[in-house]
Amino acid sequence: MKVWTVANQKGGVGKTTTVISLAGLLAQQGKRVLLLDTDPHASLTSYLGFDVDSVQGTLYELYQNTQLDDAMVTHSIQATSFDNLDLIPASMALATLDKVLGQREGMGLILKRILARIEHQYDYVLIDCPPVLGVMMVNALAASSRVLVPVQTEFLAIKGLERMVKTLAIMQRSCPEPLRYTVVPTMYDKRTRASLSALKELQETYPKNIWNSVIPIDTKFRDASLRHAPPSYHIKNCRGVFAYQTLLAHLQQMTDEQ
Amino acid sequence: MKVWTVANQKGGVGKTTTVISLAGLLAQQGKRVLLLDTDPHASLTSYLGFDVDSVQGTLYELYQNTQLDDAMVTHSIQATSFDNLDLIPASMALATLDKVLGQREGMGLILKRILARIEHQYDYVLIDCPPVLGVMMVNALAASSRVLVPVQTEFLAIKGLERMVKTLAIMQRSCPEPLRYTVVPTMYDKRTRASLSALKELQETYPKNIWNSVIPIDTKFRDASLRHAPPSYHIKNCRGVFAYQTLLAHLQQMTDEQ
Ligand SMILES: Nc1ncnc2c1ncn2[C@@H]1O[C@H](COP(=O)(O)OP(=O)(O)OP(=O)(O)O)[C@@H](O)[C@H]1O
Ligand SMILES: Nc1ncnc2c1ncn2[C@@H]1O[C@H](COP(=O)(O)OP(=O)(O)OP(=O)(O)O)[C@@H](O)[C@H]1O
Numbered sequence: 001m002k003v004w005t006v007a008n009q010k011g012g013v014g015k016t017t018t019v020i021s022l023a024g025l026l027a028q029q030g031k032r033v034l035l036l037d038t039d040p041h042a043s044l045t046s047y048l049g050f051d052v053d054s055v056q057g058t059l060y061e062l063y064q065n066t067q068l069d070d071a072m073v074t075h076s077i078q079a080t081s082f083d084n085l086d087l088i089p090a091s092m093a094l095a096t097l098d099k100v101l102g103q104r105e106g107m108g109l110i111l112k113r114i115l116a117r118i119e120h121q122y123d124y125v126l127i128d129c130p131p132v133l134g135v136m137m138v139n140a141l142a143a144s145s146r147v148l149v150p151v152q153t154e155f156l157a158i159k160g161l162e163r164m165v166k167t168l169a170i171m172q173r174s175c176p177e178p179l180r181y182t183v184v185p186t187m188y189d190k191r192t193r194a195s196l197s198a199l200k201e202l203q204e205t206y207p208k209n210i211w212n213s214v215i216p217i218d219t220k221f222r223d224a225s226l227r228h229a230p231p232s233y234h235i236k237n238c239r240g241v242f243a244y245q246t247l248l249a250h251l252q253q254m255t256d257e258q
Numbered sequence: 259m260k261v262w263t264v265a266n267q268k269g270g271v272g273k274t275t276t277v278i279s280l281a282g283l284l285a286q287q288g289k290r291v292l293l294l295d296t297d298p299h300a301s302l303t304s305y306l307g308f309d310v311d312s313v314q315g316t317l318y319e320l321y322q323n324t325q326l327d328d329a330m331v332t333h334s335i336q337a338t339s340f341d342n343l344d345l346i347p348a349s350m351a352l353a354t355l356d357k358v359l360g361q362r363e364g365m366g367l368i369l370k371r372i373l374a375r376i377e378h379q380y381d382y383v384l385i386d387c388p389p390v391l392g393v394m395m396v397n398a399l400a401a402s403s404r405v406l407v408p409v410q411t412e413f414l415a416i417k418g419l420e421r422m423v424k425t426l427a428i429m430q431r432s433c434p435e436p437l438r439y440t441v442v443p444t445m446y447d448k449r450t451r452a453s454l455s456a457l458k459e460l461q462e463t464y465p466k467n468i469w470n471s472v473i474p475i476d477t478k479f480r481d482a483s484l485r486h487a488p489p490s491y492h493i494k495n496c497r498g499v500f501a502y503q504t505l506l507a508h509l510q511q512m513t514d515e516q
């Protein structure tokens with residue numbers, strides 16, 4: 001089972017869009033995919049059509065139980081209207097975990113322990129993160145085999161990436177396995193100079209960790225969230241979806257190498 | 259002196275772009291404008307060409323002094339390369355204020371007290387906020403005469419606005435004057451159905467507090483941050499700048515009425 005976390009401390013860079021796009025493509029390949037929404041804003045949960053205020057069996061409830069068992073974890077997994085695609089939903093209550101759990105011993109490994117119980121039920125787990133460094137992001141990073149960092153190709157976003165890479169280096173110190181990360185340039189607009197020069201700077205600064213292509217700006221992604229379906233399920237000839245297919249091929253080829 | 263705060267707990271919605279666009283237009287009208295960057299990510303500070311790691315006299319330093327005097331406040335005000343436009347810069351250290359100040363009595367009014375000292379030196383103060391509800395946002399809201407809330411015209415952003423409006427209602431309870439807010443629809447894309455239906459929903463939900471027009475999607479805003487100048491200073495015939503001019507006229511006409 002591969003666990004991919006999509007994270008960046010900067011908001012609005014395309015984290016949720018990256019998770020739902022890759023998950024849809026993996027499910028269409030026949031892979032069994034579990035989505036995890038760790039963002040109290042619950043964008044992924046509402047994107048998939050769940051009512052955030054009334055959804056049962058959320059990730060928050062799993063964190064309340066000190067004694068985990070298989071039945072509890074299975075209870076939190078909700079089926080979506082798409083084959084091969086399940087979700088453990090988020091709720092607003094997740095925002096309180098930082099205060100409650102922050103100092104407790106071993107709180108960084110709860111998610112890793114949850115996922116170990118379903119190791120054989122899924123091929124991929126994709127985790128969507130909130131745009132802040134807190135308990136949920138730490139849990140997600142500790143549980144993942146690879147971190148995808150979407151970065152807008154613009155000048156202001158590059159400073160934010162420095163912060164995220166520093167966070168990964170700090171996490172690395174307390175994780176036994178290597179924490180591999182891939183920078184994914186998003187919202188690339190070939191018409192503006194800003195996109196081009198930002199991309200060049202990213203490629204020069206992170207030569208070994210950046211994907212060799214880009215996700216272009218594509219307004220069809222907006223419509224996708226209204227239809228409550230992954231973009232590849234209903235948008236034909238969409239350059240954004242083609243780009244995510246290329247990204248997925250790159251990641252699957254990389255991961256199989258190891 | 260009018261104090262306008264631009265805030266939304268959702269990231270990447272155009273807060274910094276709104277601050278710099280309106281500030282540029284006001285300075286070109288000959289108004290004396292002070293910008294305040296309260297975001298530890300310091301986007302506004304780096305947008306204006308300051309080096310975030312070495313800038314002197316930041317807002318953080320002002321918060322360190324329990325005894326404020328006029329000299330200290332003036333020392334923190336930096337001139338920019340544009341007439342009528344000054345800045346009190348941000349730094350990463352602002353992120354530590356939540357832990358340090360969080361529980362202290364009266365910590366919500368520090369910014370209001372700072373601004374009272376420069377009441378006669380500026381016509382407008384524009385405050386850029388980080389995308390989180392913390393000490394800095396509370397300070398900014400308590401010090402402002404009007405709050406501008408940029409909201410992307412898309413489905414996922416509407417839930418985020420509900421949260422922001424609830425925050426304003428809570429703040430209202432501890433502020434003597436009325437806290438007026440204006441919802442500003444941004445990144446409107448007339449080609450996608452998602453933008454249209456989101457805008458309709460916003461207009462139905464916030465009829466008395468929404469601006470009657472939109473800021474369109476305009477990729478020239480990306481280039482503007484590379485030139486380290488407000489968009490209206492160098493971009494000709496830009497529909498984004500025209501839209502901010504219309505917004506400014508709407509706000510100035512409103513504010514004068516009161
Ligand atoms: N390649 C793209 N081109 C155009 N729009 C995009 C693209 N990717 C994402 N978007 C749009 O940008 C907005 C933000 O995307 P998204 O919600 O995925 O970001 P996020 O990083 O998850 O945000 P948050 O930090 O709030 O969780 C959405 O309206 C989405 O439709
Ligand atoms: N109307 C618009 N059309 C197209 N792009 C825009 C528009 N407004 C802002 N942008 C771009 O969107 C990105 C995010 O904008 P901005 O930094 O102003 O948002 P923010 O809300 O301040 O983000 P943060 O929450 O990280 O502080 C920037 O690349 C900016 O250039």
Ligand SMILES: [Mg+2]
Pocket residue numbers: 015016017039043044128129
């Ligand atoms: Mg998201």
Ligand SMILES: [Mg+2]
Pocket residue numbers: 273274275297301302386387
């Ligand atoms: Mg900003």
